[in-house]
Amino acid sequence: MKRFGWGVACLVLGWAAAGPGLFVATTEGPVRGGYDPAHNVLYFRGIPYAKAERWKPPAPPPVHERPLDARAPGPACPQRGVITARLGGFLPEQSEDCLNLNIWTPALPPPPEGWPVMVFLHGGSFTGGSGSEAVYDGTQLAAHGVVVVTLNYRLGPLGFLALPALAAEDPHGSTGNYGLLDQIAALRWVQRNIRAFGGNPENVTLFGQSAGGMSVCSLMASPLAKGLFHKAIIQSGGCVYVRTLEEGYRDAARLAEAVGCALEDLACWRSLPVQALLEMVPEETAGEVFLQSPYKPHLDGYVLDRPPLEALRAGRAAGVPLLAGANADEWRLELFSFVFGPRAWSALQDRLRANLPEGWAELLARYRARFEDPLDAYFAYQTERVLFCPSLEAARLQAAHAPSYAYVLTYRSPLFTEMGSFHGLDLPLLFGTHQVWPFWSLFATADAYRQARRVTETMQRLWVNFARTGVPRSGWLEAPRVGSGFALRLDTRSGWMPDPYPERCFWRQSQQGGIR
Template sequence: MKKIMLIATLLSILVEGYAQEKCDTVFVRASTENGIIEGFEKAGVRIFRGIPYAQPPVGELRWREPQPVKNWGGVKKTVQFGPRAMQLPVFSDMRFRSNGMSEDCLYLNVWTPSKNYREKLPVLVYFYGGGFIAGDGSEYRYDGESMARQGIIAVTINYRLGIFGFFSHPELTRESPHRASGNYGLLDQAAALQWVKRNIARFGGDPGKITIGGESAGSFSVSAQMASPLSRHLIAGAIGESGSLLGFREMLSLAEAENRGLLFQKAVGAGNLNDLRTLPADRLLKMTQRKDVPSFGVIVDGYFFPEKPETIFSKGKQAHVPLLVGWNSMEGHYKALLGNEEVTVENYEKAVRQRYPDIAEGLLKVYKANSDEEVAQVATDLAGDMFIGYGTWNWSDIHAQTGDKKVYRYYFVHPRPGYKNAKTGDDPLIKGAVHSAEIEYVLGNLPVNDVYDWQSEDYFVSTLSQLFFAHFIKKGNPNGFGVPVWLPVRPNQPADVMIIGSNTRLQKEQHRDRYLYLRNVHF
């Protein structure tokens, strides 16, 4: 009986506390170009969720450039995240707070520490990762409250994904005023940036100090927005975490992408574009799971990208802004090459020759394993560089040569801890920072992710990482109070790289020969 009474008392306290929290909620308002919105204040940070930045891309607006928001009367409630873009559940680490899933997904979220909306604070607009097929601005790891406490206005946005965001078709090209189709997800991002440029002063932000950032597909997006004539004039700085469009991934031409669209139409038995447009969104999404249909991604469409992004950067036509960029120490894994084979020099060299027959001999010179003990690390390096490391390096290296602004390169090495109440199952041969592991650290969001068993060392690394990012967002330079000195990349020379981990330090890049070789075979 005593136990029951104790439980009842605790429940009563919890309910009372929840009710008190509800009663104590302070609602705040802001004026946008389309109308008044109402969010809420949490411990000094004003939060607005689910702000529409474009019309819902549904019906006739499916596969159209994002259209301007229509004005509304009265006060629009913006306390709940908007719906996330149509997507399949492909990544288990994505934890959403969004209001369901819908084709009506073009919303953004703002966290501002501004009290009177007159401070002209720096702004971070962050693009989520997920391979352009998944992700959402409501994910816990992208939460903007921590950055707001650094004196920065944080913005996350939603953009169209998969077939909804990157489908090309000859009929779409013909009906477009720009004679282009595809890249709708990137056009969404550009529209969101334009909205921020026009409206952020109403939240206390400086429209002249907008830094864009993102991880994985979000980092690819940053390189895209820097390259496009539609958006490169909107930004003052850029942050890229693991990935760019200047790597090995092939970008189709508009004509090639249109052909894929026709193949998709034929495979699903649609007679024309109108048939595809009238399909229910969930049915269209389900069709993309079929093995007989092509996939869709970023293309050179002649409008968002007049040329290949790498060509744009090489010619110096990209946004001339400071760039903070890097990748993680375990973006790939030796098993991606070796599978379940024994980890030996013989098996490693055999695997490289089978996977990359045309360039194997050159690869084995710069990714050389001198003993069986070295194989796990060297093979992990190669797998990570072919996946995403090289493209990130190439972006930073070319921008340092042609961008007229400073580039700061990092290498994140701190391993994430294991899951709470579970064994980690760490690989005994290799340990490092896996793809996406840095996100919670650099955005100051360890406390909002209760999946991992964070330790004091993790909070130390997070404090340093976030300070680097915050300094950069504020002044285009990661140097400042509380962090080690970080030197910029010097063109055509081995770079000074900030190794971020429990022993954060500046170090000369160790393997420039690898990336120069990859560039040679890439072109």
């Protein structure tokens, strides 16, 4: 049966390169894609993988007999948008019926087992973004011999609102995880259909950045996602951003007053205009605002039955190789930190004491030894507290149960060195989308672009080889395993570096009971 399927795929792929379009049969009906001759890659955009009904699990997508034109992006999920969109970046029109995905696949006969599959989860603080943003174009990764999938999932209150009445009506008592259920539905669609696009459903790598990386860890911990992917990559994410239902219900009570609906009145909630729901989301959701946001995955006992850190420690994702890391200067672009950040060591001391009552003195001493400027120390602290250490921590926990690798991106644009290796810089580098607005200004000179391309070529080979074999390798460069005392440094000259976790995350280590 598999051989027959590949034979059909080869005939279809061969026809696509010569013809005006490409038709592939999915379980819901045929879809028509397009061809990129510059990269010899086929693309399919806006394919529905499920249907969204407000605060219900994703329903099966509609069946269609006539070919679905999949050459343009589908709608994004309702949101106020991410910062790149506000700066002029592309974001499709929005609709509550937004559960669609995009596929890029080599226009070549696949190997007998099929191409490795890489499924990407976008970031955006769980309140914004879309798999169709131009920065996530999968063409260049697919040209390396993988099938790339990006997708939308419900966001903000539509994706992560927890209401007691919603839990009561759900047969599993679940609420607050509609966005995660969407991601799981997309992975199930991939299992059903990716073979038709030349992919191997038995070799799926799930990767994501920021809130997408946090989602990856949540799905590693979820019993519902077991077996739907086989390798994982966490980029600037980590496993600590989940909430209890009690926390979710407290926030829902406050939101109920704002929208004028009683907590138990689901008819009122479901009749609200979507704009009224979006107004429940702060206009800017990054940085400190994200830490306080109620729109995160919830420990509902069904989608998530334990905190992801505990689940990884217990071996819930045993056998799933993990590559996890972060950018060296995640917090450098946090505007409010520049404006309101501590300008004196005493002010930094107060902030450290508030967040770490028992270990602040040693932490302050270490930062004073590392930095002359307390604001630089504060940037480092926030980087390490929010994204850097949680990401590397995931790799350390998973190392007891599967091959695990850690990386740090230290590259910075030579045109904007003060920005450092800021949050999100890994995206145009990994996808090779250097010319996408607003990232293009970072690589606007020939020399800056050449440097960035070196980083891109290394990252793409590392990520693709990890998807193919479970080992991140780029030519002679192979990432060191967690526990070796080293991590992978990504820069214009990539290589090994001493494991930064003991120095930069010693306080996380003590909080988590001595992670080694």
